[in-house]
Amino acid sequence: MARSARSDALRKRHRARFAKTKPACHLCGRPIDYDLRWPDPMCFVVDHIVAIANGGSDDFANKAASHATCNAAKKDKQYESLVKRSGTLE
Ligand SMILES: [Zn+2]
Numbered sequence: 001m002a003r004s005a006r007s008d009a010l011r012k013r014h015r016a017r018f019a020k021t022k023p024a025c026h027l028c029g030r031p032i033d034y035d036l037r038w039p040d041p042m043c044f045v046v047d048h049i050v051a052i053a054n055g056g057s058d059d060f061a062n063k064a065a066s067h068a069t070c071n072a073a074k075k076d077k078q079y080e081s082l083v084k085r086s087g088t089l090e
Helices: 005-022 068-074 077-087
Strands: 044-048 061-065
Touching: 005 044, 005 061, 044 068, 061 068
Parallel strands: none
Antiparallel strands: 044 061
16 A cells, blocks of 8 residues: 555546546446445546556546446456455445
8 A cells, every 4th residue: 555645646636537527437338426435336436548557657648437346347356356355344
């Protein structure tokens, strides 16, 4: 969980930009309920179009809105296991 204050501020700024325009999920094309909160599988998460691990940038241009569940299915295994673990807590 080592996140610099700078990238955290950037992340919040980008999330706020999505929350304002409320775009549909770029992975499944369905609308996102921006009132839902983590760990709801249909809540809003920011997806990197080109993963940081694959050389993608952290710019707004490389980000898109998606459902948590769509983002997890995409291939981010760490994220997926997080969703599964939190699901067992309910
Ligand atoms: Zn979706």
